[in-house]
Amino acid sequence: xxxxxxxxxxxxxxxxxxxxxxxxxxxxxxxxxxxxxxxxxxxxxxxxxxxxxxxxxxxxxxxxxxxxxxxxxxxxxxxxxxxxxxxxxxxxxxxxxxxxxxxxxxxxxxxxxxxxxxxxxxxxxxxxxxxxxxxxxxxxxxxxxxxxxxxxxxxxxxxxxxxxxxxxxxxxxxxxxxxxxxxxxxxxxxxxxxxxxxxxxxxxxxxxxxxxxxxxxxxxxxxxxxxxxxxxxxxxxxxx
Amino acid sequence: xxxxxxxxxxxxxxxxxxxxxxxxxxxxxxxxxxxxxxxxxxxxxxxxxxxxxxxxxxxxxxxxxxxxxxxxxxxxxxxxxxxxxxxxxxxxxxxxxxxxxxxxxxxxxxxxxxxxxxxxxxxxxxxxxxxxxxxxxxxxxxxxxxxxxxxxxxxxxxxxxxxxxxxxxxxxxxxxxxxxxxxxxxxxxxxxxxxxxxxxxxxxxxxxxxxxxxxxxxxxxxxxxxxxxxxxxxxxxxxxxxxxxxxxxxxxxxxxxxxxxxxxxxxxxxxxxxxxxxxxxxxxxxxxxxxxxxxxxxxxxxxxxxxxxxxxxxxxxxxxxxxxxxxxxxxxxxxxxxxxxxxxxxxxxxxxxxxxxxxxxxxxxxxxxxxxxxxxxxxxxxxxxxxxxxxxxxxxxxxxxxxxxxxxxxxxxxxxxxxxxxxxxxxxxxxxxxxxxxxxxxxxxxxxxxxxxxxxxxxxxxxxxxxxxxxxxxxxxxxxxxxxxxxxxxxxxxxxxxxxxxxxxxxxxxxxxxxxxxxxxxxxx
Numbered sequence: 001x002x003x004x005x006x007x008x009x010x011x012x013x014x015x016x017x018x019x020x021x022x023x024x025x026x027x028x029x030x031x032x033x034x035x036x037x038x039x040x041x042x043x044x045x046x047x048x049x050x051x052x053x054x055x056x057x058x059x060x061x062x063x064x065x066x067x068x069x070x071x072x073x074x075x076x077x078x079x080x081x082x083x084x085x086x087x088x089x090x091x092x093x094x095x096x097x098x099x100x101x102x103x104x105x106x107x108x109x110x111x112x113x114x115x116x117x118x119x120x121x122x123x124x125x126x127x128x129x130x131x132x133x134x135x136x137x138x139x140x141x142x143x144x145x146x147x148x149x150x151x152x153x154x155x156x157x158x159x160x161x162x163x164x165x166x167x168x169x170x171x172x173x174x175x176x177x178x179x180x181x182x183x184x185x186x187x188x189x190x191x192x193x194x195x196x197x198x199x200x201x202x203x204x205x206x207x208x209x210x211x212x213x214x215x216x217x218x219x220x221x222x223x224x225x226x227x228x229x230x231x232x233x234x235x236x237x238x239x240x
Numbered sequence: 241x242x243x244x245x246x247x248x249x250x251x252x253x254x255x256x257x258x259x260x261x262x263x264x265x266x267x268x269x270x271x272x273x274x275x276x277x278x279x280x281x282x283x284x285x286x287x288x289x290x291x292x293x294x295x296x297x298x299x300x301x302x303x304x305x306x307x308x309x310x311x312x313x314x315x316x317x318x319x320x321x322x323x324x325x326x327x328x329x330x331x332x333x334x335x336x337x338x339x340x341x342x343x344x345x346x347x348x349x350x351x352x353x354x355x356x357x358x359x360x361x362x363x364x365x366x367x368x369x370x371x372x373x374x375x376x377x378x379x380x381x382x383x384x385x386x387x388x389x390x391x392x393x394x395x396x397x398x399x400x401x402x403x404x405x406x407x408x409x410x411x412x413x414x415x416x417x418x419x420x421x422x423x424x425x426x427x428x429x430x431x432x433x434x435x436x437x438x439x440x441x442x443x444x445x446x447x448x449x450x451x452x453x454x455x456x457x458x459x460x461x462x463x464x465x466x467x468x469x470x471x472x473x474x475x476x477x478x479x480x481x482x483x484x485x486x487x488x489x490x491x492x493x494x495x496x497x498x499x500x501x502x503x504x505x506x507x508x509x510x511x512x513x514x515x516x517x518x519x520x521x522x523x524x525x526x527x528x529x530x531x532x533x534x535x536x537x538x539x540x541x542x543x544x545x546x547x548x549x550x551x552x553x554x555x556x557x558x559x560x561x562x563x564x565x566x567x568x569x570x571x572x573x574x575x576x577x578x579x580x581x582x583x584x585x586x587x588x589x590x591x592x593x594x595x596x597x598x599x600x601x602x603x604x605x606x607x608x609x610x611x612x613x614x615x616x617x618x619x620x621x622x623x624x625x626x627x628x629x630x631x632x633x634x635x636x637x638x639x640x641x642x643x644x645x646x647x648x649x650x651x652x653x654x655x656x657x658x659x660x661x662x663x664x665x666x667x668x669x670x671x672x673x674x675x676x677x678x679x680x681x682x683x684x685x686x687x688x689x690x691x692x693x694x695x696x697x698x699x700x701x702x703x704x705x706x707x708x709x710x711x712x713x714x715x716x717x718x719x720x721x722x723x724x725x726x727x728x729x730x731x732x733x734x735x736x737x738x739x740x741x742x743x744x745x746x747x748x749x750x751x752x753x754x755x756x757x758x759x760x761x762x763x764x765x
Contacts, residue, residue, distance in 0.1 A: 056657075058657055060757075086660075093657075097657070099246075099654060101250065101253040110655070111658045113241040114241075114659045164658065
């Protein structure tokens, strides 16, 4: 068994909606191993996206700890956490979340720019661009680098989002319903792409409500009533 | 790097930012135009005030004046030879001016000057019309009227001294507009500079009996001349040498009207003066110092004990040697006045002593401080008002950035989700504000400066379309043209304020943008 890259223990999270309190997570615990493709399944509104956001430090838990590569994420200061989010974690969202003013290559380059300062960028730019072009080619959009998101299909946009998530070569890729907004065929292409990335060593945590999508993962956990219910080796049954 | 990249990209792609840029642009241009025109007005006024007074003014602000002025002048030359250049006495009083030919009357301020000295202590010489075109012909001494005549070709000519003077001027000033376009044509009256009566016998010169001679008077150009609408050029309705009757009220040393009552004297128009300060050109006329002193009984008057009163002057104007600081000069002159007053204390009467005790020594700027301060305050007030109006731009930028931040909330979440810091996100929007400010300020500075530089041409163009569009009429204002000097340092300060204001306008929305949790921003619909 490879070493644990990420562990989340006893994660609690609630939201206030007016006078009511909505308890989303209460005591969710899971571990992600390096090189693993983990799927988190759950019904709509079960808190799986919330859990993923907490794992990636996009949101903070009310209780519990998240340890990434031996570092307690929420014991870090904001700057360190932002730095870690930039360099160590890549996010892929259901709605792609690309910046509409930027073209494909600019969207993909953005994390490299964030990682670089104004003074160091002139020296880092060439290498960053080479990597961005390489990543864009890997996701099959080498011919569309100058297109804006509005000129791309849903599947292509998600590929751009994946390329952006990968450009800083993060150890962990978090994908939140990456096929949720795509048709079946395009969704399959995206899942194939994620599988292929995983085969190349990329650790992936994917949130999905779809059993077939979850089937692409090595392991699938269910989130029910705010807790991780079971932890199953899927043996990739859904993978064609 | 992403901050600069996104700032510039948003500036290019967010069309709403154009409105922010335009508002900064217009506000900067507006403040530059108002500040430059008002500042130019003030600078010109200061320049002219200095030119019309002198470095130092000594007076006691009474119509009776003060005695021993000549002794004090000599005292100054003796004690401060390296400080005082020229000192000249001046008398001020009020009177009524009547043009004999038209019976037109006007209240005037009568100023007695020693013309040569007066021209040395200030720029008065440059304000004289006839002295410009006919140098050396202006005098306050007794004089006849000069008549134009005709030569053997029936071309109008002036008396020889005038013709020679005009020739000298023309040689020195070949580009003078008045002379450049002027051609003498036969059988036409004299159409050169000024207004001269014609001797229809044909011979130019000065005619009359000795009793027709009268002291010269220089009148403020607005007193007897009219200005042509539109061009503002003066039309000299009275020929040079015309009789002007001045009525003045001599005062005793105690300030009462003298027993002889009003004094009426006949003078001849020697010249007109255009200082370009309305308050002076509209009321002041200048006669010889000694004559006015006599007319006003300010010359030595016999006393019952066989002695006589000392002569009095209203004011002393002192010009300092080049390089002498005005304030320092004023302090030295003031100290000398106190020393002088003490030195003559034993031989002055009680009344003279009283008049001398009122004397104050001031610099030209201190003298005009009330007037200059009023205009300066007006300038500050107007600029501040426009500055307040410009605050609208800051609010507008705040609103626009608020809208942009609201529109971009999801982008903010995206940027933060890929590692951008709260400060970095805030800096994108502050940078956006600064970029809007820099762009707007640059456009405003260029537009405002160009507008000010060409303000007179713009007005001329508008007037060519419709004469009613003239906003700065030279026949109303003493300035021929709208001040059009742009001060680079002021423009830079205005631009800096605009940039800072734009950044402030963007700061609150930017701070809010920076603080938003990425996950909240990503969920934003």
